Amino acid sequence: MTARLNRNTGIQMARIKRIVEEAAERAAGGVRFDHQGRRVLVTGGTRGIGRGIVLAFARAGANVVTCHRSDGPAVDSLVKELSETPGDHKVVKADIGNEADIERLIGECRAHLGGIDVVVNNAGSISHVPFDKLDADEWRRVLDVNLTGTFLVVQKALPILTPGASIINIGSKVASVGIPLRSHYTASKAGLVGLTRSLCKELGPKGYRVNIVAPGPVETEEEVTPEVRERYERLTAVGRLGVPGDIAGPVLFLASDLAAFMTGETINVDGGI
Ligand SMILES: NC(=O)c1ccc[n+]([C@@H]2O[C@H](COP(=O)([O-])OP(=O)(O)OC[C@H]3O[C@@H](n4cnc5c(N)ncnc54)[C@H](OP(=O)(O)O)[C@@H]3O)[C@@H](O)[C@H]2O)c1
16 A cells, blocks of 8 residues: 555656656746746646746746645655755745635745735636536635635735736636536636736736736646547647646746736637637
8 A cells, every 4th residue: 555655656756747847848948038036926836837837937037935735745846846946935835715824825925035026826726517516615615716816815915016016817718718517617717807807907007917827728747648638639739738838938928027018918828729
């Protein structure tokens, strides 16, 4: 039993390493963004897309605070990787579905970074439930993290946001096209579009920009079956699933001065699906 658990953890860690290396390679290839000294908060950064964004910012010279909900090898390996990357980085255990945790997380940003130049609302929850079986608790759980969590993170970060700050919400392509069995998830991501449009108008005069990066299918540490992979290879124009670095690139662009006149926008990053 223990041997099997160890083997599974080893396999998982190898997958994480491969995916993150690919992400870093993509984010570092081509155009290099300079975020030297920028203070960045990324929610949900220990795995998947968030991890790709955290490492891309850290490698671009930023100081990064990120958070996660559960402990495990992904947290340990991120802490190690960040300790080997120049800059002042911190990994905090904080649940974005919990208001007190969000307050504590922003407190950590204040203490550790002294202010925030970039907020990336990445932490997200999903489940696959037929609409007639979807109960209000599960609806609320997903909305609480994806939509209410984003609202609370931005509101509580306001007092320490610096002029010119960039807020980037990670949405989803499904917000504009819909998807069966994920009505709660789709509603939460569509809600982000309204929140982003409204905030861009309200916060624009204060010098803040608010945008969405809306990924299509992106391969993370989750196992992908050959059938699913084949389906997406057929569906996307570029013939493959995305990797976290494909999403990190547009996020680093939106956080940069090159995007100084962009706000309220949704950028679909979906391989042309
Ligand atoms: N992957 C895709 O195909 C895809 C497509 C479109 C949009 N997106 C969006 O992209 C974002 C990242 O997705 P992903 O696929 O990379 O997810 P993932 O692989 O499941 O990773 C999610 C990350 O967020 C953390 N997290 C989740 N819930 C949290 C919470 N309540 N509080 C704090 N941290 C939390 C997780 O940490 P723990 O391990 O501690 O939970 C993990 O580090 C989400 O907003 C998702 O909706 C993903």
